[in-house]
Amino acid sequence: MRWQLLQGMPEDEFRELLMIARRRRFARGEVVFHQDDPGDTVHLVDKGRFGVRGIGPLGDSVMLAVIAPGGMFGELALVDGEAARRSATVTALEQAETLSIHRIDFDKLRRDRPETSQVLILLLAEQVRRLSMLVTEAHYVSAEKRIRRRLVEVSSGYASGDEPDGPRLVPLTQDDLADLAGTSRATVNRVLRAEEELGSVKLGRGKTEVIDVEALGRRGR
Numbered sequence: 001m002r003w004q005l006l007q008g009m010p011e012d013e014f015r016e017l018l019m020i021a022r023r024r025r026f027a028r029g030e031v032v033f034h035q036d037d038p039g040d041t042v043h044l045v046d047k048g049r050f051g052v053r054g055i056g057p058l059g060d061s062v063m064l065a066v067i068a069p070g071g072m073f074g075e076l077a078l079v080d081g082e083a084a085r086r087s088a089t090v091t092a093l094e095q096a097e098t099l100s101i102h103r104i105d106f107d108k109l110r111r112d113r114p115e116t117s118q119v120l121i122l123l124l125a126e127q128v129r130r131l132s133m134l135v136t137e138a139h140y141v142s143a144e145k146r147i148r149r150r151l152v153e154v155s156s157g158y159a160s161g162d163e164p165d166g167p168r169l170v171p172l173t174q175d176d177l178a179d180l181a182g183t184s185r186a187t188v189n190r191v192l193r194a195e196e197e198l199g200s201v202k203l204g205r206g207k208t209e210v211i212d213v214e215a216l217g218r219r220g221r
Contacts, residue, residue, distance in 0.1 A: 003044050003070055006119065013116055020109055021099035026050075026092035032073075039077035039084035041100045045069050048096020049157055051176075054088045063179035064088055066172070068157025075123045077103050093171070143183035147191045148220030150180040151201075155210040168210040177208070195219075 006014060021044065026032060032043065035054060043050075045067050052065040052073060067073050067090075077084045084103075110116050137146055154177075155168040174192065178185045192208060195201045200212040200219075210216060 003072055006122075009116075009119065013113060016109060016113065017101070017116065017119075018099065020105040021101050024098050024100050026096045026098070028092055028094045028096075030092045032090040032092065032098075033086050035086055035089045037086045039074060039080065039086045040103045042072060042074045042078050042103075042106075043090075043098040043100050044072045046097045046099055049093045050096060051091050051093050052088045053091065056179075061089075063172070063176040065180070066093070066154050066157060071157075076127075078106055079120055079124060138182060143181060143187050144191050145220050146181040147177060147183065147188055148195075148216050151177060151208065151210065152213055152217045152220060154180065155213060165213065168213065169207060170210060171207045173206050174208075 006017070009017070023046075024043070026048070032050065033039075047069060049069075050067045050073060051063060052067060053061050054064050056062040073090055074086070076087065078101075106116075137149070141149075151170065154172065155170050158168040158170055160166055160168075172180075174185050174188045177192075178188045181188065192201060192203055195216060196203055198215070200210070200216045202209040202211055
């Protein structure tokens with residue numbers, strides 16, 4: 001597997017990066033790390049999916065992201081150094097596997113191969129891009145469109161390799177989708193009910209099946 005942020009890395013550097021990685025396996029519901037834990041590893045997701053949760057303004061747990069195979073989490077551990085603290089709690093949503101890279105091992109690789117520092121630049125650039133997009137959306141995109149966008153985005157991690165444009169079952173609650181879109185559960189329910197009438201989704205208890213991702217995405221633009 002080639003992780004998206006590592007696509008531009010030369011093959012020999014990529015192989016060396018994988019050589020210092022350690023495979024880790026997680027059961028469904030297992031916590032990888034808690035918010036404010038010391039951060040010393042980055043995880044490349046190889047199998048399964050992980051939920052990223054933070055603490056909301058009222059002290060409640062809110063869903064911030066879902067990381068699927070090809071994604072990564074904990075990357076700030078490579079940037080912040082020894083002072084790094086986890087900014088969120090990450091939990092396996094199902095049986096899952098990652099390749100974890102410890103900061104000490106990565107720093108040694110950087111000393112041996114200074115060009116691998118480009119990875120840090122890519123990580124920081126992606127963080128800035130993502131945050132800029134979310135800020136822009138919060139100010140200029142309606143909650144209804146944000147819901148559709150987040151559902152399309154999350155559903156991509158549940159697409160079948162045999163039928164990438166086929167139905168996608170997303171096992172997240174409407175509360176989770178509300179957290180991801182930065183809106184209320186009532187608004188999510190209203191939008192999903194409307195989409196169900198249009199035939200683009202099918203609602204279930206604690207899950208949403210995306211049937212027509214193209215139509216859903218079009219209405220999110």
